[in-house]
Amino acid sequence: MARVVVLGGGVAGHTAATFAADWLGKDHEVVVVTPNSKWNWIPSNIWVGVGQMSKEEVTFELAPVYAKAGITYKQAKAVSLNPEGSTNSDKPFVTIEYTGQGKAGQSEEVTYDYLINATGPKLNFAATPGLGDANGMGEFTVSVCTADHADHAAHEFAKCIEKMKKGERQKFLIGTGHGMCTCQGAAFEYIFNIEHELRKAGVRDMADLQWISNESFLGDFGIGGLHMKRGGYAASSRLFAESLYSERGVKWLIGAHVNKVEKGKVSYELLDGSMGEESFDFAMLIPPFAGVGLKAYDKAGEDITATVFAPNGFMKVDANYNAGAYENWKASDWPRTYQNPTYKNLFAAGIAFAPPHPISKPMTTPNGTQIFPTPPRTGMPSGIIGKAVAHSVCDLIKKGPNAHLHEASMAEMGAACVASAGKGLFDGTAAALTVYPVVPDFEKYPGIGRDLDYTFGEIGLAGHWIKHILHHMFIYKAKLNPGWTLIPE
Amino acid sequence: MIKELITYPDERIRYISADIRKFDDELFELLENMRDTMEHHELNAISAIQIAMPYSAILIKDDERIIELINARLISTDGSEEIDEVNPYFPKGFSAKIKRYGKIKIVFENRYGELQHLDAEGELSQRLQRQIDFLFGGTLLDKLGKNERKEAENILVSQHEGVYDFGASCPRVFIRDYFKKGAKYLMGIVLLSFIAPFVVSPEVREMIFTIDKIALALVPVLMVIYFLYAQHEAKIYKQCTSCQIGNIIGTTAIMAVQLLIVSLGVFLWIAP
Numbered sequence: 001m002a003r004v005v006v007l008g009g010g011v012a013g014h015t016a017a018t019f020a021a022d023w024l025g026k027d028h029e030v031v032v033v034t035p036n037s038k039w040n041w042i043p044s045n046i047w048v049g050v051g052q053m054s055k056e057e058v059t060f061e062l063a064p065v066y067a068k069a070g071i072t073y074k075q076a077k078a079v080s081l082n083p084e085g086s087t088n089s090d091k092p093f094v095t096i097e098y099t100g101q102g103k104a105g106q107s108e109e110v111t112y113d114y115l116i117n118a119t120g121p122k123l124n125f126a127a128t129p130g131l132g133d134a135n136g137m138g139e140f141t142v143s144v145c146t147a148d149h150a151d152h153a154a155h156e157f158a159k160c161i162e163k164m165k166k167g168e169r170q171k172f173l174i175g176t177g178h179g180m181c182t183c184q185g186a187a188f189e190y191i192f193n194i195e196h197e198l199r200k201a202g203v204r205d206m207a208d209l210q211w212i213s214n215e216s217f218l219g220d221f222g223i224g225g226l227h228m229k230r231g232g233y234a235a236s237s238r239l240f241a242e243s244l245y246s247e248r249g250v251k252w253l254i255g256a257h258v259n260k261v262e263k264g265k266v267s268y269e270l271l272d273g274s275m276g277e278e279s280f281d282f283a284m285l286i287p288p289f290a291g292v293g294l295k296a297y298d299k300a301g302e303d304i305t306a307t308v309f310a311p312n313g314f315m316k317v318d319a320n321y322n323a324g325a326y327e328n329w330k331a332s333d334w335p336r337t338y339q340n341p342t343y344k345n346l347f348a349a350g351i352a353f354a355p356p357h358p359i360s361k362p363m364t365t366p367n368g369t370q371i372f373p374t375p376p377r378t379g380m381p382s383g384i385i386g387k388a389v390a391h392s393v394c395d396l397i398k399k400g401p402n403a404h405l406h407e408a409s410m411a412e413m414g415a416a417c418v419a420s421a422g423k424g425l426f427d428g429t430a431a432a433l434t435v436y437p438v439v440p441d442f443e444k445y446p447g448i449g450r451d452l453d454y455t456f457g458e459i460g461l462a463g464h465w466i467k468h469i470l471h472h473m474f475i476y477k478a479k480l481n482p483g484w485t486l487i488p489e
Numbered sequence: 490m491i492k493e494l495i496t497y498p499d500e501r502i503r504y505i506s507a508d509i510r511k512f513d514d515e516l517f518e519l520l521e522n523m524r525d526t527m528e529h530h531e532l533n534a535i536s537a538i539q540i541a542m543p544y545s546a547i548l549i550k551d552d553e554r555i556i557e558l559i560n561a562r563l564i565s566t567d568g569s570e571e572i573d574e575v576n577p578y579f580p581k582g583f584s585a586k587i588k589r590y591g592k593i594k595i596v597f598e599n600r601y602g603e604l605q606h607l608d609a610e611g612e613l614s615q616r617l618q619r620q621i622d623f624l625f626g627g628t629l630l631d632k633l634g635k636n637e638r639k640e641a642e643n644i645l646v647s648q649h650e651g652v653y654d655f656g657a658s659c660p661r662v663f664i665r666d667y668f669k670k671g672a673k674y675l676m677g678i679v680l681l682s683f684i685a686p687f688v689v690s691p692e693v694r695e696m697i698f699t700i701d702k703i704a705l706a707l708v709p710v711l712m713v714i715y716f717l718y719a720q721h722e723a724k725i726y727k728q729c730t731s732c733q734i735g736n737i738i739g740t741t742a743i744m745a746v747q748l749l750i751v752s753l754g755v756f757l758w759i760a761p
Contacts, residue, residue: 216562216596217625227505236505236625243631246588255564255596271564271596272606327510361508361560363596364604447507447543 009034012350013118130261177285179257331411383489430463
């Protein structure tokens with residue numbers, strides 16, 4: 001009997017674990033190690049963050065689902081990896097520390113035959129002074145990165161609405177809290193949901209909305225922008241975004257690295273090296289992501305973290321990490337199998353793998369500060385990668401170590417995203433966008449690197465309906481309800 | 490070398506210009522061609538796409554000097570002013586009132602790939618915004634509201650009658666819509682017959698029931714033709730709208746539900 005250990009129970013980890021358990025059956029064991037007791041449909045956190053959904057609606061308990069799937073569930077965080085085993089045994093293992101199940105604080109060594117690292121990111125609030133510290137988010141801003149954060153944001157937002165109703169003007173600052181953030185799309189969706197709710201509450205005229213982000217053009221979204229069909233030609237997301245910001249009265253500031261957060265004020269540096277400050281009454285700033293800080297040790301107990309992980313803490317996989325400058329970047333730099341080059345029974349999926357380089361154009365200020373979006377890995381690519389990795393691991397177990405590994409390159413897959421501006425079925429508008437491929441392939445598609453036949457967007461109410469459908473469909477799938485394997489990633 | 494200048498109604502102006510990744514002789518040649526073309530046409534600014542090269546490069550005159558801006562980005566703005574913009578892409582004499590930011594801050598690279606920045610206001614700021622819009626496939630028409638844009642397009646079309654038709658790359662009417670309309674008219678006629686039981690004799694009612702059945706039998710035929718022809722049109726005009734297949738399936742499903750409801754009504758209400 002082989003044991004597959006999956007670290008993380010987010011989109012990538014949950015997808016990998018559930019498919020692996022389904023394909024391997026009872027002959028082998030699948031173990032999930034995740035510090036969370038609940039699964040969270042993260043895209044709907046936006047609606048939680050404006051009080052339009054409860055956090056219970058976007059989460060569910062993992063234990064019963066894993067019990068149903070025959071998956072061993074350990075509510076714990078991974079601390080370190082020993083891919084060569086220890087001096088006592090050649091069996092590789094991962095050291096975990098329980099966060100629940102009545103064993104909080106206890107450590108355990110879990111051996112594995114194959115390990116899928118899908119830990120997701122550490123929300124690195126500590127990267128920006130005042131945005132937070134090693135313990136998490138600070139007191140001056142809010143976030144929508146987790147269901148609890150979003151719930152907190154909704155309460156703070158409700159307080160602002162009350163103040164405005166009493167005649168007190170409020171300023172909302174929303175965007176990214178560091179020069180090297182990703183997830184601009186989530187912040188974009190949040191600011192327009194805030195704007196929509198303010199109008200619904202009848203207090204829009206009492207609010208100033210300010211966007212701040214590390215994008216070098218509005219509508220970059222961390223993927224160098226995308227394109228919408230219009231009259232047979234592609235229109236840039238910049239034109240769409242600028243007209244939307246202008247129409248909704250949202251001021252914007254981009255190419256910005258937030259370098260300090262204080263009560264009611266952020267300090268920032270712009271791409272031209274100039275410094276500035278922006279005040280706020282309510283601020284939702286996305287933190288930068290980092291690896292979760294797993295350590296790795298060899299058989300003798302020597303630290304080999306730098307061999308297994310990139311400096312940012314994400315796991316090294318079959319990517320080309322020596323691509324060099326922007327002009328040399330190629331689609332083929334991106335990983336295909338997500339197998340660690342040193343330890344072939346280690347895989348990474350979702351945000352946990354180290355990308356070879358960003359997608360957006362890298363930019364540095366005259367002061368040497370890097371300001372550009374880091375590559376996003378949204379739900380769709382994470383799910384596809386998780387499933388491909390699970391497939392590879394199952395084949396390695398069933399067919400032997402020479403089995404062909406399954407591939408899922410982000411330079412060959414598309415992604416869809418829906419940016420809502422409200423939740424109603426009959427009011428508001430949303431942008432529904434697809435992009436193919438996620439990572440531009442400048443050799444295959446000269447110029448902008450994307451296939452315009454599959455890269456498009458539509459703006460309209462239907463986007464809300466799509467987002468509602470995705471919410472229910474993916475929670476249904478994640479709960480492993482009948483027919484879950486038929487629902488695509 | 491002087492290159493042909495793209496002017497209205499050439500739709501290549503809508504191409505999105507790619508970021509320049511290599512700062513080499515090819516770029517220097519592009520910049521020289523842009524300079525020659527700009528001087529030949531006595532322009533005060535030019536973007537690479539205006540000579541049909543979809544790359545992110547701009548030349549702009551500031552007093553006597555010409556600034557080269559590679560991969561220019563507008564990162565912050567201040568104020569707003571309404572101007573009557575004249576755009577070298579459009580015919581002489583054509584202008585439109587649009588809003589431009591008053592002060593702007595842009596970052597860009599020079600021909601050696603070194604990051605530069607520029608703060609601009611007034612006329613220079615307006616020109617820079619116009620040229621940056623070109624890089625992203627935009628013209629002043631994109632700055633207009635829906636009604637103003639329609640008005641401006643009508644003026645342009647009237648000036649170029651017989652030469653250009655907006656949206657020419659996509660048909661104004663899809664043939665598939667005739668089949669859809671046919672099915673809807675038939676269902677509408679059947680719906681009208683629902684008043685028959687109140688006003689006609691049993692014999693006439695029986696005749697209406699027969700006509701309704703024939704009409705209802707024709708509706709699925711039209712729906713099938715619609716579905717198949719629509720697939721064919723979607724393949725021909727795949728550049729026109731982005732979600733044609735979804736729309737076709739949705740429209741067919743809606744018509745099927747309508748047909749079911751009308752049919753139930755005929756058999757439960759009209760049938761003698």
